[in-house]
Amino acid sequence: MDSGRLPSSSPWVVIPTYNEADNIISIIAAVLEAVSNAHVIVVDDSSPDGTGTLVAELVAQDPRVSLLVRAQKSGLGAAYREGFREALERGASAVVEIDADFSHDPAVIPQLLAALDVGGGLAIGSRYVAGGASPGLSSGRLAISRGGNAYARFMLGLPVHDATAGFRAYSAETLSKIPLAEVRADGYGFQVEMAYRVHGLGLPIAEVPIIFRDRQAGRSKMSKRIVVEAMLLCTVWGVARRFPITFHRERQEQALDMIGKILSRLGELSAGKGS
Ligand SMILES: Nc1nc2c(ncn2[C@@H]2O[C@H](COP(=O)(O)OP(=O)(O)OP(=O)(O)O)[C@@H](O)[C@H]2O)c(=O)[nH]1
Numbered sequence: 442m443d444s445g446r447l448p449s450s451s452p453w454v455v456i457p458t459y460n461e462a463d464n465i466i467s468i469i470a471a472v473l474e475a476v477s478n479a480h481v482i483v484v485d486d487s488s489p490d491g492t493g494t495l496v497a498e499l500v501a502q503d504p505r506v507s508l509l510v511r512a513q514k515s516g517l518g519a520a521y522r523e524g525f526r527e528a529l530e531r532g533a534s535a536v537v538e539i540d541a542d543f544s545h546d547p548a549v550i551p552q553l554l555a556a557l558d559v560g561g562g563l564a565i566g567s568r569y570v571a572g573g574a575s576p577g578l579s580s581g582r583l584a585i586s587r588g589g590n591a592y593a594r595f596m597l598g599l600p601v602h603d604a605t606a607g608f609r610a611y612s613a614e615t616l617s618k619i620p621l622a623e624v625r626a627d628g629y630g631f632q633v634e635m636a637y638r639v640h641g642l643g644l645p646i647a648e649v650p651i652i653f654r655d656r657q658a659g660r661s662k663m664s665k666r667i668v669v670e671a672m673l674l675c676t677v678w679g680v681a682r683r684f685p686i687t688f689h690r691e692r693q694e695q696a697l698d699m700i701g702k703i704l705s706r707l708g709e710l711s712a713g714k715g716s
Pocket residue numbers: 456457458459460461484485486514515516517520539540541542544655656660661662663
């Protein structure tokens with residue numbers, strides 16, 4: 442990145458999608474309205490509901506919109522990694538993550554970018570700082586989310602209240618320092634791993650309060666597998682942080698491989714249920 446450029450000068454917004462035909466056109470419009478100089482990259486996993494086709498029509502009309510299509514549903518983490526690489530290659534000064542389902546208000550993106558402009562490496566849209574909230578979330582979902590965040594804070598020493606949040610902005614400088622090919626996690630674990638890596642680089646993490654809304658249209662892709670993955674990964678990283686000699690890199694890799702196997706078995710078991 443040109444080091445003289447402010448992160449807000451050329452932001453790219455990455456929207457991962459799987460079956461978001463009810464939301465995708467209006468979320469893109471809302472993003473472009475909120476951030477006049479934004480580009481949008483949709484990373485669609487060949488959604489059976491035609492999300493990709495809708496975006497392709499828009500791409501033909503609007504040069505600010507791009508589409509990456511993947512052959513099959515391959516997880517949120519991998520979708521973001523592809524979108525990040527593309528945005529960096531195309532000259533982004535900052536990269537924003539946002540869900541397609543309107544849980545995240547695009548009008549907050551300028552605040553995330555402003556937090557990067559004053560020196561943040563990562564700016565997180567946080568439900569769990571003063572002024573943030575998630576009305577409408579069931580008590581079960583809230584408990585999982587709050588418990589998961591408390592666990593990540595404790596295990597990783599992360600100075601972040603909402604490490605699992607998927608509404609955030611990275612400066613291009615920060616992202617380019619992270620070896621994306623080595624980032625393992627999917628779902629919530631991906632968000633935690635990225636925050637942990639930014640913290641490990643010694644870069645400041647800002648939290649901007651947000652009101653997280655439940656999705657109004659389309660179906661959730663959240664699964665038990667994603668929650669289990671995040672917990673197991675936090676456990677391995679946390680133990681490795683506390684006992685770096687006993688739990689050296691090779692052992693850590695073995696544990697992470699084992700987690701990968703457990704998760705793919707869990708995935709096979711739940712495949713019939715469509716998660
Ligand atoms: N490309 C891609 N996008 C995905 C995948 N899984 C989820 N998404 C998208 O990632 C975003 C977040 O997924 P959601 O289903 O909303 O998950 P969530 O926000 O944890 O769950 P809800 O609160 O129930 O909506 C949405 O834009 C999804 O369409 C995937 O495997 N591949």
